[in-house]
Amino acid sequence: xxxxxxxxxxxxxxxxxxxxxxxxxxxxxxxxxxxxxxxxxxxxxxxxxxxxxxxxxxxxxxxxxxxxxxxxxxxxxxxxxxxxxxxxxxxxxxxxxxxxxxxxxxxxxxxxxxxxxxxxxxxxxxxxxxxxxxxxxxxxxxxxxxxxxxxxxxxxxxxxxxxxxxxxxxxxxxxxxxxxxxxxxxxxxxxxxxxxxxxxxxxxxxxxxxxxxxxxxxxxxxxxxxxxxxxxxxxxxxxxxxxxxxxxxxxxxxxxxxxxxxxxxxxxxxxxxxxxxxxxxxxxxxxxxxxxxxxxxxxxxxxxxxxxxxxxxxxxxxxxxxxxxxxxxxxxxx
Amino acid sequence: xxxxxxxxxxxxxxxxxxxxxxxxxxxxxxxxxxxxxxxxxxxxxxxxxxxxxxxxxxxxxxxxxxxxxxxxxxxxxxxxxxxxxxxxxxxxxxxxxxxxxxxxxxxxxxxxxxxxxxxxxxxxxxxxxxxxxxxxxxxxxxxxxxxxxxxxxxxxxxxxxxxxxxxxxxxxxxxxxxxxxxxxxxxxxxxxxxxxxxxxxxxxxxxxxxxxxxxxxxxxxxxxxxxxxxxxxxxxxxxxxxxxxxxxxxxxxxxxxxxxxxxxxxxxx
Numbered sequence: 286x287x288x289x290x291x292x293x294x295x296x297x298x299x300x301x302x303x304x305x306x307x308x309x310x311x312x313x314x315x316x317x318x319x320x321x322x323x324x325x326x327x328x329x330x331x332x333x334x335x336x337x338x339x340x341x342x343x344x345x346x347x348x349x350x351x352x353x354x355x356x357x358x359x360x361x362x363x364x365x366x367x368x369x370x371x372x373x374x375x376x377x378x379x380x381x382x383x384x385x386x387x388x389x390x391x392x393x394x395x396x397x398x399x400x401x402x403x404x405x406x407x408x409x410x411x412x413x414x415x416x417x418x419x420x421x422x423x424x425x426x427x428x429x430x431x432x433x434x435x436x437x438x439x440x441x442x443x444x445x446x447x448x449x450x451x452x453x454x455x456x457x458x459x460x461x462x463x464x465x466x467x468x469x470x471x472x473x474x475x476x477x478x479x480x481x482x483x484x485x486x487x488x489x490x491x492x493x494x495x496x497x498x499x500x501x502x503x504x505x506x507x508x509x510x511x512x513x514x515x516x517x518x519x520x521x522x523x524x525x526x527x528x529x530x531x532x533x534x535x536x537x538x539x540x541x542x543x544x545x546x547x548x549x550x551x552x553x554x555x556x557x558x559x560x561x562x563x564x565x566x567x568x569x570x571x572x573x574x575x576x577x578x579x580x581x582x583x584x585x586x587x588x589x590x591x592x593x594x595x596x597x598x599x600x601x602x603x604x605x606x607x608x609x610x611x612x613x614x615x616x617x618x619x
Numbered sequence: 620x621x622x623x624x625x626x627x628x629x630x631x632x633x634x635x636x637x638x639x640x641x642x643x644x645x646x647x648x649x650x651x652x653x654x655x656x657x658x659x660x661x662x663x664x665x666x667x668x669x670x671x672x673x674x675x676x677x678x679x680x681x682x683x684x685x686x687x688x689x690x691x692x693x694x695x696x697x698x699x700x701x702x703x704x705x706x707x708x709x710x711x712x713x714x715x716x717x718x719x720x721x722x723x724x725x726x727x728x729x730x731x732x733x734x735x736x737x738x739x740x741x742x743x744x745x746x747x748x749x750x751x752x753x754x755x756x757x758x759x760x761x762x763x764x765x766x767x768x769x770x771x772x773x774x775x776x777x778x779x780x781x782x783x784x785x786x787x788x789x790x791x792x793x794x795x796x797x798x799x800x801x802x803x804x805x806x807x808x809x810x811x812x813x814x815x816x817x818x819x820x821x822x823x824x825x826x827x828x829x830x831x832x833x834x835x836x837x838x839x840x841x842x843x844x845x846x847x848x849x850x851x852x853x854x855x856x857x858x859x860x861x862x863x864x865x866x867x868x869x870x871x872x873x874x875x876x877x878x879x880x881x882x883x884x885x886x887x888x
Contacts, residue, residue: 340717342886365719372887376714378636380643385636392632393720395625421643437714 289353289445289476290316290339296347297334297500308334309345310500316478321471323491324480327593331500332480333373336449339478340370353445369438373449375430376437379423383414383433386422387440394441401440408436412466428459432466439470446470448479452486464489484508484588496592503596512587514595520568521555523581530554536571540564546594558584626721633715633728637702638735651736655691655744662687663751666811677845684753685765685837686810688744689830692769693805695737696777697797699729700784704793707785710887723879730777737773741766756842765840768863772833775867778874785881810834815851826853829866835859 297309308331316322324332337343339350341361349356355363377386384405391401409418412432422430431451438446451467452460467490471477481487487494488508496504496511504511520541524533530547533554538545541556548555558564565584572579585591641648667679703726706712715725755762780797787793807825808814814825825831836859838844850856 337713337886342713342716344884362719365717368717370714370717372710372713374710374887376710378640378711380640381636385639389632389636390714390718393629393715393718393724395628395719434714 287318287354288315289318290314290322290350290478291352292335292339292348292350294348295335295338295345295350297331297338297343298346308500309338309348311348312497312501314478314495314502316476318476319474320492321477321479321490323487323494324478324497325482325484325487325494325592326480326497327482330497332497333449334500335497336370336372336447336478336480340368340447341365366441367443368445368447369441369443370447371431371434371438371449371451373453375427375434377422377425377430377433380421382419382421383409383425383429384418386433387436390437390440396441404440408439412436413462426459428455428462431455431459431463435463435466443475445476446478448477450480450482453482460486484511484592496596498593498597504592511592514592517557517559517587518561518564519555519557519585519587519591520565521553521581521583521585522568522572522579524552524554525578525580527552529577532575533572533577536575536577537568540567540571552580622721626724626727629720629724630727630731633725634731634735637728637732641732641736648739651695651740652743655687655740656747658687658691659684659744659747659751662811677848680748680751680753681843681845682838682848683811684744684748685834685841685843686808687748688741688769688837689772689808689834690805690810691740691744692737692773693776693801693830695740696733696773696780697794697801698736698780699733699777700780700782700787700793700797701790702733703729703781703784704788704790707788707885707887708790712882712885713887716883716886722883723875726778726781726875726878726882730774730781733777734770734774737770741769753843757840761840761842764860765837768833768836768840768860771867772829772863775870775874778871778878781878782874782881785878785885804828805830808834809850809856813848826851827855829855829863832856832859832862832866836863 292312292314295309295312296307299306299308310331312331312335314322314324314335324335326332334343338345339352339357341357341364344358349358351357352364353367355367357364378389381389387405387408388401391404392398394401396404406415406418409415412435414429414433414436417425417429422433425433435448435451438448448467452463455463464486467477467479471490479490491508493505493507494511495502504514506514520537522533522537524530527549530549530552534545534547537554537556541558543557546555547553562584565582569582662683663680666683703712712725780793783797784793787796807817807821808828808831809825810830814822814831817825832855835850835856839859844850850859855862
């Protein structure tokens with residue numbers, strides 16, 4: 286299979302001197318034709334910058350990238366003809382109707398007036414916006430705007446699609462709706478690179494996931510492969526009394542399959558396990574035997590935070606916290 | 620289709636989008652038209668008495684109208700920068716930039732729709748002027764030429780504003796920043812007072828300020844000049860139409876390529 290998207294050693298630096306931020310720091314990425322790759326990472330990891338370089342919005346400071354075999358720096362116009370892009374914010378015009386938005390995009394793709402109109406109607410129907418199509422977008426919900434924005438990316442039936450955080454800011458119901466729409470697209474053979482902060486979303490939509498941090502891909506694989514790296518399920522216990530932390534550590538060490546993590550501040554003890562609910566029962570029994578009073582206990586599937594904890598030794602939350610104090614990459618980006 | 624016809628078609632599409640907004644957001648149009656009306660009325664009734672006929676021997680309303688026209692269309696061109704900064708902020712320019720459209724079409728479409736804005740302002744101000752006693756004393760063709768000089772100059776300025784909008788990126792800041800520049804530019808001129816009355820440095824600035832020549836050109840073409848009050852003997856004001864057009868061409872020669880280049884490397888935050 287050929288690669289629809291290929292990036293090698295991408296570097297993008299914002300600012301200079303002390304304020305220098307390496308938004309991309311040697312990023313390598315491949316998306317095989319007809320597959321979906323999810324670029325997973327916290328805010329400021331370089332997701333949006335990656336999309337912007339691949340969609341010709343930004344020129345990289347180093348490395349090379351091609352889309353459909355066309356170099357993004359040497360021939361941006363050629364790249365634009367084969368891609369559809371939906372950015373982090375729904376870039377739809379509030380004062381135009383849904384139809385007018387899509388019709389305008391169709392004209393700018395030079396489809397011709399008639400074809401642009403027909404395609405606009407077709408997409409409105411496909412994205413469940415037919416009834417709202419002749420109303421101004423300012424009355425649309427967040428989910429409807431996102432769907433319209435995605436429809437805009439599909440006007441010219443591009444073989445390669447880039448979606449930057451397609452569900453960020455949507456309520457759970459709209460998110461599910463968006464997943465369904467994307468899933469259908471992919472089934473028709475569109476190559477897709479999407480970014481997300483949610484492992485669940487990557488899990489749901491992507492064939493392969495690339496975890497990105499500090500402008501670099503730090504792990505790559507299928508969802509299952511990544512979860513295995515993290516250690517699959519884990520038991521998490523919050524003890525009522527901090528004095529019990531030591532005993533809880535000991536007990537969980539006996540049932541776990543990996544290293545026990547202890548957080549003194551939240552009185553939380555975590556250990557990777559295998560075996561599902563039965564392990565949980567065993568944990569309850571042993572903790573009880575040891576006389577440890579538990580205020581919370583759960584069996585958890587890995588989250589993005591766990592992936593990060595395992596891959597970087599920091600939690601995704603910590604990464605977000607430190608980057609709130611400095612300008613985050615996304616803010617400097619531009 | 621050739622590259623040129625693509626550019627034209629794309630610019631028309633973008634212009635249409637911007638004009639739909641004028642139609643759908645009536646507040647915009649109301650304020651576009653209200654402030655020129657306000658300016659005509661304020662200046663005509665407040666300044667006319669103070670610096671009017673008894674001091675200069677000139678009908679101040681006749682003198683004033685071309686100055687207000689010039690000031691208003693120059694201010695009108697700031698809307699170009701404001702709108703581009705807004706489109707940038709909302710990710711709209713990102714979307715356009717990922718389409719295989721002509722890179723200059725977005726800017727041509729923006730500046731062209733702002734010409735429409737300025738035409739509306741001019742018509743409204745003209746009607747208000749007629750109500751308060753201003754008259755065109757030349758002929759319709761000359762008057763039209765006067766309006767054209769104003770619009771061409773404002774169009775050139777809106778390319779500066781396009782560049783400012785793409786660099787500054789925050790619509791409100793674009794507005795405030797351009798206000799600080801445009802206010803003195805349109806006041807240190809022959810717009811509202813006789814520049815002879817100004818201190819030397821300001822006087823020389825006013826003589827060579829293109830806003831003065833645009834105003835003088837409009838005055839002459841509207842037939843609002845007065846033999847008692849000839850323009851100062853400087854080349855810029857003796858050849859106001861030529862001098863205004865030279866400035867317009869020079870500004871565009873610099874800022875059209877600069878803005879298009881900036882547009883092609885600009886992306887939202």
